[in-house]
Amino acid sequence: MPEITVYIAHSVDGYIADRDGSVSWLDPFEGWDFGWDAFYRTIDALVMGATTYRECRRTPEWPYRGKAVIVMTKSGRLDEDGLAVFDDRTAVEIAYDLERAGLGRIWVVGGGGPIRAFLDAGLVRRLRTFQMPVILGAGTPLWTPGRKRWRAEPRAVTVHANGVVECDHTVHAPEGAVDDSPWTRV
Amino acid sequence: MPEITVYIAHSVDGYIADRDGSVSWLDPFEGWDFGWDAFYRTIDALVMGATTYRECRRTPEWPYRGKAVIVMTKSGRLDEDGLAVFDDRTAVEIAYDLERAGLGRIWVVGGGGPIRAFLDAGLVRRLRTFQMPVILGAGTPLWTPGRKRWRAEPRAVTVHANGVVECDHTVHAPEGAVDDSPWTRV
Numbered sequence: 605m606p607e608i609t610v611y612i613a614h615s616v617d618g619y620i621a622d623r624d625g626s627v628s629w630l631d632p633f634e635g636w637d638f639g640w641d642a643f644y645r646t647i648d649a650l651v652m653g654a655t656t657y658r659e660c661r662r663t664p665e666w667p668y669r670g671k672a673v674i675v676m677t678k679s680g681r682l683d684e685d686g687l688a689v690f691d692d693r694t695a696v697e698i699a700y701d702l703e704r705a706g707l708g709r710i711w712v713v714g715g716g717g718p719i720r721a722f723l724d725a726g727l728v729r730r731l732r733t734f735q736m737p738v739i740l741g742a743g744t745p746l747w748t749p750g751r752k753r754w755r756a757e758p759r760a761v762t763v764h765a766n767g768v769v770e771c772d773h774t775v776h777a778p779e780g781a782v783d784d785s786p787w788t789r790v
Numbered sequence: 791m792p793e794i795t796v797y798i799a800h801s802v803d804g805y806i807a808d809r810d811g812s813v814s815w816l817d818p819f820e821g822w823d824f825g826w827d828a829f830y831r832t833i834d835a836l837v838m839g840a841t842t843y844r845e846c847r848r849t850p851e852w853p854y855r856g857k858a859v860i861v862m863t864k865s866g867r868l869d870e871d872g873l874a875v876f877d878d879r880t881a882v883e884i885a886y887d888l889e890r891a892g893l894g895r896i897w898v899v900g901g902g903g904p905i906r907a908f909l910d911a912g913l914v915r916r917l918r919t920f921q922m923p924v925i926l927g928a929g930t931p932l933w934t935p936g937r938k939r940w941r942a943e944p945r946a947v948t949v950h951a952n953g954v955v956e957c958d959h960t961v962h963a964p965e966g967a968v969d970d971s972p973w974t975r976v
Contacts, residue, residue: 742935
């Protein structure tokens with residue numbers, strides 16, 4: 605089965621973008637070593653939602669050159685320049701095809717919708733969150749409501765000198781639950 | 791000025807109660823030492839919302855005997871047995887009166903509404919959160935939208951052997967902001 609990781613920064617009050625949809629509140633933390641390079645090297649493919657994709661397109665240079673990028677959207681092709689594939693299918697279908705293509709190490713970038721879709725599908729194995737030392741007050745929440753309960757076992761928690769609390773969790777089926785991983789079904 | 795602390799458990803996905811409004815999902819963590827006794831001894835008064843109050847009344851014994859309990863509500867008196875005071879005023883007014891009465895060490899119990907009201911009023915100095923090793927999927931969110939941005943500086947982060955990640959943050963005005971603490975105004 606694929607190795608699917610959520611790796612995302614959020615405020616103490618659980619927001620990933622501010623009330624204008626911007627992620628510029630993260631700028632003061634740029635350049636700090638959060639193990640990003642090592643993580644990114646291990647990744648074959650990225651999956652993101654349309655809002656996150658549009659935010660990524662605001663930078664002059666496409667930041668994910670050389671990686672497969674899938675945008676989960678029901679809106680068809682948002683661009684024609686081939687930097688991303690626009691896909692209206694479910695998390696399971698996308699993950700299954702990526703793995704068959706040899707791209708099984710997947711980073712679910714965000715936002716809340718795709719992350720919850722992969723969680724609800726039983727696909728997320730690692731949850732790496734970076735709690736920034738900021739209470740934003742309002743904005744786009746990381747967590748959207750879903751359907752399923754999971755255990756999240758901490759593997760490592762790191763407090764960075766700039767106040768960022770990094771949590772690395774392994775996601776498991778709840779105690780006593782039958783493993784209904786899609787990989788036993790497809 | 792009063793010493794106001796938020797001390798609250800939440801799921802990894804930021805919920806404080808499950809989709810039925812119940813906190814029974816916390817039962818497996820009962821009896822573990824989270825420094826509760828030491829914290830509770832330092833507290834003069836508790837402030838909570840009406841929903842939290844009603845949840846507390848479901849236990850056979852009133853759990854906060856001997857402490858002043860203020861319920862923030864616009865609905866008047868919810869009970870007549872004198873275990874709590876029902877108060878329709880703002881966070882600043884409540885905190886000010888409690889401190890004048892010599893009850894300046896205040897625990898804002900929850901839920902999200904009162905916590906955000908005290909934060910927006912610039913009254914919360916410590917934020918002690920207990921991230922349970924559970925992804926609940928849906929329920930009552932800890933964080934409701936507010937108006938103000940704050941810095942949250944980690945004082946201590948503890949990973950308990952049962953997987954709970956305890957974060958103790960000090961809340962400060964944002965970098966460069968004027969201190970508009972209500973204690974310089976009242």
